[in-house]
Amino acid sequence: MKLLSFLSDMMIPVFMLYIILWGLFAKRDVYNDFLDGAKDGLKTVAGICPALIGLLTGVGILRGSGFLDFVGNVLTSGFGIPSEILPLTIVRMFSSSAALGLLLDIFKQYGTDSRAGFMGAVILSSTESLFYCMSVYFAAVKIEKTRYTLPGALLATLTGTVTAIVLTGMYI
Numbered sequence: 001m002k003l004l005s006f007l008s009d010m011m012i013p014v015f016m017l018y019i020i021l022w023g024l025f026a027k028r029d030v031y032n033d034f035l036d037g038a039k040d041g042l043k044t045v046a047g048i049c050p051a052l053i054g055l056l057t058g059v060g061i062l063r064g065s066g067f068l069d070f071v072g073n074v075l076t077s078g079f080g081i082p083s084e085i086l087p088l089t090i091v092r093m094f095s096s097s098a099a100l101g102l103l104l105d106i107f108k109q110y111g112t113d114s115r116a117g118f119m120g121a122v123i124l125s126s127t128e129s130l131f132y133c134m135s136v137y138f139a140a141v142k143i144e145k146t147r148y149t150l151p152g153a154l155l156a157t158l159t160g161t162v163t164a165i166v167l168t169g170m171y172i
Helices: 002-025 030-065 067-076 085-092 096-110 115-126 130-140 149-171
Strands: none
Touching: 002 030, 030 067, 030 085, 030 096, 030 130, 067 085, 085 096, 085 115, 085 149, 096 115, 115 149, 130 149
16 A cells, blocks of 8 residues: 555656656757646636636526525425435536535535435536536637537436436435
8 A cells, every 4th residue: 555655656756757858868948848838728728717717607606596406306306316416417517516516515414325425426427517518628629519519418417317316226
């Protein structure tokens, strides 16, 4: 175990040393290459920042207003699914970090080994923050016509969520 911890601690310094040595042997100006990459990174951040701020604001409004809890109670009451699961699934489509916050709230309230905690953890690991990915990545490469991306991503999210609910419902 100590060996793995040591290797984990040494990975980044060894990788950085490798890059510097490669740059020296290839006679490249590694520092200027780094600065050019940082400039490109900042341009990308500036391009995707409005979409990210909009998504996080929308998720915060939905969560703070109680709308997600209301929808969760209405839609899951007849199916035997914990009411916290639907808001978690909806938020997950927009923001991974907000969904993780909801999952941590479920863990605090019900425990990690509860039905809602187990189901939520499996749902988060089997779905993707599709609206975030579409807005950020498509904006970064300037794709405007997404064609079948959204329907396919929604179908994949639905499939992952239903499968997680069915599989976790069988074991708990």
